[in-house]
Amino acid sequence: MNIVGITSCPSGFAHTPMAAKALEKAGKELGVKVRIEQQGIMGRVNELTEEEINAADFMLLVSNQKVEGMERFKHIPIIHVDINQCVTAADKVLSKCIKAFEIKKATNA
Amino acid sequence: MCSDKHVDSLASSDSFMLSEKSIFLNVNLRTQDEVFDFIGRAAQSLGVTSNEKMLVKELKKREEDLSTGLMDGFAIPHAKCDLVSCPTIIYIRAKEPVTWKMQEGEGAQHFFTLLVPNKDAGKVHLEMISKIAVCLLEQKFRDEISHISNTHDMFLYLKQSLNME
Numbered sequence: 001m002n003i004v005g006i007t008s009c010p011s012g013f014a015h016t017p018m019a020a021k022a023l024e025k026a027g028k029e030l031g032v033k034v035r036i037e038q039q040g041i042m043g044r045v046n047e048l049t050e051e052e053i054n055a056a057d058f059m060l061l062v063s064n065q066k067v068e069g070m071e072r073f074k075h076i077p078i079i080h081v082d083i084n085q086c087v088t089a090a091d092k093v094l095s096k097c098i099k100a101f102e103i104k105k106a107t108n109a
Numbered sequence: 110m111c112s113d114k115h116v117d118s119l120a121s122s123d124s125f126m127l128s129e130k131s132i133f134l135n136v137n138l139r140t141q142d143e144v145f146d147f148i149g150r151a152a153q154s155l156g157v158t159s160n161e162k163m164l165v166k167e168l169k170k171r172e173e174d175l176s177t178g179l180m181d182g183f184a185i186p187h188a189k190c191d192l193v194s195c196p197t198i199i200y201i202r203a204k205e206p207v208t209w210k211m212q213e214g215e216g217a218q219h220f221f222t223l224l225v226p227n228k229d230a231g232k233v234h235l236e237m238i239s240k241i242a243v244c245l246l247e248q249k250f251r252d253e254i255s256h257i258s259n260t261h262d263m264f265l266y267l268k269q270s271l272n273m274e
Binding site: 012088 | 175179188235239
C-alpha cells in the first residue's frame, strides 16, 4: 500500500513537520509506504514526485487551511485528517484511514 | 550559535536565540494567560520582541487557531510574526501543570515556546526550530527534558539535540 499526503498548519514550522514525521514513522511501523509533503514556512519540503503520486492508493489531507497543488490528487481518494491528532496519534489515524480505504474499496468492487 | 548580545538590544535577523537565559525552570504559573504573559515578558527581556503585549495577543490567537497542547504535559506555544526579531526557543517549566487543551492527558507543564520572525530568517535557523518540534515526538526526548533539573544541563541537552556547535 502506498499513501501520500500533505501537512500544512497556520504557522508552518511546528505542526507541519511534526505531523509529517509522525505519519511517516507510523507508516514504517505498519509496513505501509507513507510519503508526506510539507507546505510550511520553508515552502514545499519533501515535495511529492509524479511517480509517488501515481503509485498512491489514497491521499491524506492533513490541514485545515488551503493547500497548494490539490489537482495532483484528483485520481485518488482524499482523506481529510486532523493535524494535531496526527502529531500525537499518527498510528491510530493511519490505521483508521487504511481500514476506511479498504472497506470502501471492497464495497466498490 | 546563541548570543547574549540579545539582552540589551533587539536581536538581529541573522541570530538565533537559545541560551541558558531562555530557559526557565520551576516557574509559578497557574493559568494559560499567566503562561502567555510570562512568555511575553521573557521575549522582551531577551530582546526578541519590543512589544510583549502584542506578542501575547499573537500567541493567544495562534492557540485559538490550533491548540498547542500535545502529550505528557508538553505544549508548543508558537508564533510567526513581525513582532519577533529572530528565531527563538524558550523553554519554560511550570511548578505545577496548567490547564491546557491537550491531545493526550491533562494539563501542560513543559512549554517549548517557538518564535519565528516574518522576514527571512535563514534556512538553517528555521530548520533548528522545526527540529526541536520534531524532537518532541520522541518519548525519550520528553523523558530526558522532564528529568533535567538545572538550566545549564537543559541548555546543553537542547544544544546537543539540535547538533549545535
